């Protein structure tokens with residue numbers, strides 16, 4: 052392939068011009084690139100903005116798949132929630148447009164995929180790495196909660212990494228806006244991965260459901276598997292309602308204590324986001340302010356003066 056638009060042939064080869072996407076609302080032409088994966092109704096692709104030569108991630112949903120009004124509403128609500136959010140640790144919403152056959156959601160590109168991929172390579176992470184990722188996750192969740200939004204599907208697959216290894220919170224498909232102080236949501240349309248007991252039991256839920264998920268994420272990053280994982284969904288749900296999980300002996304006391312607080316069955320007994328960052332786990336251990344991309348595939352050796 053010749054270097055037609057100065058991108059360099061290594062990137063150029065990802066984009067063939069058989070898939071041209073035109074956004075007439077901004078008079079912008081995109082090339083559709085390689086498939087990144089599927090999420091819900093959407094097929095996700097790298098896409099290249101030919102006006103700016105910048106690469107984005109595009110969620111492309113065929114209109115045939117959202118023929119029923121409530122399905123289109125779901126997409127529009129996701130866009131509505133995400134489009135006004137602007138934070139270093141929340142995926143940036145770029146644009147939404149439609150053509151005859153698809154709707155398009157253009158988002159910030161996260162070239163290093165998600166923490167699912169990191170854990171696939173690494174099995175489990177060191178405590179300093181977990182502090183590094185959790186600090187950014189908590190910052191992003193703090194921001195969306197301050198905008199009255201509950202994410203409701205925090206999980207490793209929605210924790211994406213850009214080229215600089217910054218964590219970006221993604222996928223507001225199950226998110227909801229709290230309309231008044233003290234409002235309790237009664238239902239979720241979809242199945243959250245790290246679902247909290249109060250959501251399962253339809254007792255009314257709010258921001259605390261995201262804290263439960265942060266506890267599940269912290270456990271999964273340190274142990275290499277989720278706290279309530281079993282072979283069937285029914286058994287997993289039973290363990291969640293029974294609060295039945297255990298720690299491997301490898302975990303430090305500070306890590307176990309923080310996870311235990313986040314996984315408290317009573318939502319109001321769980322820590323606030325600010326309390327998580329002030330917890331002994333964070334304060335009494337080394338928190339790297341940057342992480343090499345090699346940590347996606349190999350265990351880092353932190354300077355020995357930073358014990359754990």
Ligand SMILES: CC[C@@H]1C(=O)N(C)c2cncnc2N1C1CCCC1
Pocket residue numbers: 087088089090095096108109110142158159160161162164211221222
């Ligand atoms: C486009 C969907 C999703 C996403 O939201 N962003 C921002 C993203 C940004 N960059 C790469 N991938 C992204 N993904 C992946 C695609 C498959 C699963 C999640």
